[in-house]
Amino acid sequence: MAKKAAKNTVVNSKNSISKSTNNHRTRFTLYNLAGKEKAYYLVDKVNLQINAEISEKAVAHSIIIIDRSGSMSYDIAALKDTLIKLLTLDEYINFQLVITLISYSSKKDVTCHFQRVPIQEVMKQNSPYLEEIKKITATYLTCISQGMQMAKSLIKKEELTAITLHSDGYANDSSPSAEAKALLEICEELKSMDVFVNTIAYSNASDFKLLSKIANTVSGVCIKAGDVKEVYNAIYSTSKLLGGAVAPAMEETLAADYSYQVFFSRSANKINGTNQTLKIFGIKPEDDGVIYKYKQISQDAYEQLKDVAIAQNDESVYVFAKANLAEGNLNTAKYAIASTFNATLTERHAKALTNQEIANFAQDIEIALFYPNILHEHEILDKVKVNNRISLLELIKIFEEYRSNIIINLKHLQDNYQRKGIKRVNGVRDENGNLVKPWLTTEYIDIGEYVGMGGFEINHNTATINMLVSRKVKLVKSDDKTPIIEVAGLLVNDLAAFNNYTIVSDGEVNVKSLKVKISNKKAFDLLKKAGILETDKFDFKSEYTINLENLPLVSFDERYSSIDDLFYELAQIKVLCSILSAHLKEESDVFLPEQLDELKKHYLSKNLYINFPTTNEYTDIQEAVANGTVDLRVSYKIDIGSKDILNFGKLHSANKFLDRMYQVYDKETGEIFVKPTFEMALNENIAFRHKQLSSRTKITRVDDLMKLIFDDFLGLEDNQIVAAILSKIGADSLIRVLHNPVSKEETITAFTAANKKLEKYAEKIYREKISPLVFYIGSTGLLPDEMSAKAMTAEELALLYPNLQFSAYEQEGTFFEVGESIISVYAQTEYYSKKITVGVEE
Template identity: 70%
Template sequence: MTNNKISLVELIQIFAEYRNNIIVNIKHLQEHYQRTGIKRVKGVRNENGELLQPWLRTEYIDNAEYVEMGQFQFNRNTATINMLIKRKVKLAKFEDQTPTIEVAGLLVNDLNTFNNYTIVSDGKINVKSLQVKISSKKAFNLLKEKGILNAEEFNFRAEHTIYLDNLPLVAANSRYSSIDGLFNELAEIKVLTSIICAHLKKESDVFIEAQLDEFKKHYLSKNIYINFPTTNEYTDIHEALVNGTLDSRLSYKIDIGTQDILNLSKLHSANKFLDRMYRFYDKGTGEIIIKPSLAIAFNQNLAVRHRFLSSRTKITKVDELMKPIFDDFLGLEQNGIVVGILKKVGADSLAQLLQEKQAGKQISKEEMVAALTMANKKLEQYAENIYQEKISPLVFYIGSTGLLPDQMEAKAMTAKEVGAKYPNLQFSKNEQEGTFFAVGDSIISIYAKTEYYSKKVAILNHS
């Protein structure tokens, strides 16, 4: 092995490039894995605290020793890297294991479940090593050249142990691009995504309502993902901490924001903002709809107007960011902001439909649902690309080193100091104890939050 080791981030970039040529010993990974969150068990608890099991269960189709290497994802606001492994499962009755083959006219004997393994947790190695087999000589040679493998000759049958805990997490000379402007871009996308998701809550561009009901009964989402109800394995958190089932640790959150809005969590959900600033009413009677939601926006008999605000209502910078997007989407003001966002992410079909709707054309519900569904995917992918390429690597660097990159020079400030300088900022209880840096037009905030995790060795299953 060479002394000039590559960083773990660089190794993961190689894994990502050659993931189709590397398989992982899943049994070894499971046996040595320490979960980083609270173990959830399938089912719901009754009023006596008893666990009621779902009437269906999943069974692995492969039950193999090796699985394809998963996809790696950097967490958006902690120094955490996860590996998401996809495996094939089938549904079967819990009582007698009778397989469920078809639901609502769809074959469901070949479903996916996703197991999320945390490789690095809050800047600390959580998986010390991976046992792998490599089918590409090119990948083998590259890993050998980087000092990761000590085998002499390529052998596709050989199992290699790749040690992760002896690598530096990041390269000493890491460089990162400017984050100026990224918050506003992400905020606009988040607001628009929230509006679209609220419209689509009970809608599908593929299945009718009766099919969605069948999916729900069989613990399937409208996207045919397995969605069992889950609950904590313990019933009393204090008891679990005392008896050692749970432990706690400090997790350091790193967020980006602006001099007006500290981070994206300050934005309201679409329905909350709708209730704050707008009113749905019946076109015929003028009757106001109490507790409105965007899910009823498809009703042709309804119209929307601005809410009459009392003098006590304080308009915040969050309101100022969200209102033009809502006004445009709801057709109250044609400012072009929504169409601009949609065209930027490639969601041209929804942009076209909204322009036609504002021009007075009647759009069918089916056509609108299909366009909203496609736009939602495009918006989420665009935002994910920004995180994975520009924000998450920077967050990982800060969280794993405790430092800003060399090219980002800024003085550390307390919440009191940054709040005095930028009075529009609002702080949660945890954020009030944080450290803040003004970098260009952006604010980087670092604050601690207590997280709990189950101590026993087990798989972290998000199926």
């Protein structure tokens, strides 16, 4: 027979945590990563004392909610074993604690395995409750809110309750937006009850940001658990807390002239912050605790507080960073850590943007707070650590200006280059996976040690800079190396081949140094003034080493213009480009069809670019990963969009949209073409009309945008959109062609000219306004100061703008609402070849 359980106790009544009189004031400056002042804060530190009087309370209730969605398939057995071990601990024998176990998967697939069972009953050998745990299996999608809703329904008034919520992924059923809305509503209701919620983000795929926000809202803590042992520790610490005396909830209001407050308890491992009333719950009477209250003040007021100590590398600044991080204020959290002058944490987490990076950031702040001795191992300076050298982006502008006067040591570049993508080889695979090589290959004509400085391109949606090096080649037969001199009436013995070298990859310098020769003294003087060259002597015969790895990627003083209206301007251009390109797929304004066939046979495009078919070098990518020739890296995508369309990737191709919304038919016979394409439109007697859509076809904002342009282009409506776009880029000749039918040859010429102008205009917008911003965000992990915005999850964004559609990758992203635009940041895992390969283009 078990011993009689001791009664769980709580302190006497609500609001019994009293403030001590020894309030302490400090102040600090919030700096950005360039070391510039952003804001000034006065901080009141309020020490807390708990009333020693306690009264008995009958019971404490632990509600454990576990994730049994399909993604838990490989871990569910270990999790069940862990729960059984946890719930059969001998030390629970004297706990007056009741247990509820809930598991969830898809919507309407939530199970309460047992509820309000005394822990001693669960502990018994072969108890039906332990058998119930053993039956749990992983299934389907993730609907967290139903588990939380069920838990809420089981909470009794005046009874201490702790909810431990476990998740290994993202809430996605019925939708991320519905889940986020439901969870936040439940959390608001729980704030008025005697309950706190601890969350466990199990695995790197967990939605740490959402779980962290839940815990912060309902006076809990969020644990990033890498394995089931850490899950065990998290649930155990909650149960142990409930088995002793627990203080009741305290609510602390925030005066109107204060902007923020944070509760911090080192002994309870708890940090909760808010800009509203603060709820403190789930701590023991003997726990320490302070409340930091933050008042943002002017610079003049700050400087007049001579009697208030300046405290930069202070606990109050670290907890300010941690609480803001939990609330999604990413820039503020990073600036706060920079303002502690902790160079170690600043360098380690300055670029954190993704869920996993933010989880690591939060963990490191907690380690610094809960184990302050660890700070002795950190580099603490007397100011923000800033690299004031010329930025790599500025250096590249010099390279571009003087590219005809600088040559690069190609062998040095190739010997020290790390490929950032999967190695591809020329050819195709047959049905047996064997490589069939092209009947032609190329041989380099320029075989010297140096090549010309390449052109530079910033990627449209990653913090990546590529250098495109052009080299002269000739076509030869693969078997006997016989040169190909003439194709389709053209000489092809002096063609250009292009090799892409990734200088910066996803915000990391990939080429550590370049060895160059400089033929222009002005270029030399500029590079010398920039601190790039180590000698004052100009010698066109000498080779200079330009080190790139210690340069800042961007200047924090750079200003970025508004991106409002750019998305719709570019979207319209991209749609019109897609229509024109679809018409011109097999057409040329220079060559006859027979010539195009001849060029294609010799792997030449109609622009005379070499275009060999390529395939993955590895027949088994997993085997390549296993033997170390291939590895995985994370690539960060940064997109701009609107409040209706998340990014340009949502736009349909021209032919796909044509088939989706229109019928293409022969005007004479009435025949409707089953798989219509715009190539047909160049033939006579072809006409277009709207398709009768199925009731199952869901019309989106993408459809609305594209239909206006298509209707206008096809002459079904006069929306004046196409004419406005073409006038803007100076392609009036196409406007005349669209309104006055001409010959096929004239149409192709007009389409080709307009398409080139559209692409040039779009590229100018990217080069001047979008790519620099993308590069800044991807290489710093920050929005520019003039675009200050709160980081949001997909769920939070979808609540505001339900028309947005998210891919699986995007659901795990971070989003910023900037004016009328949405900036998205999300991670994708990509393979890359680790073996250095000389002379092969990326």
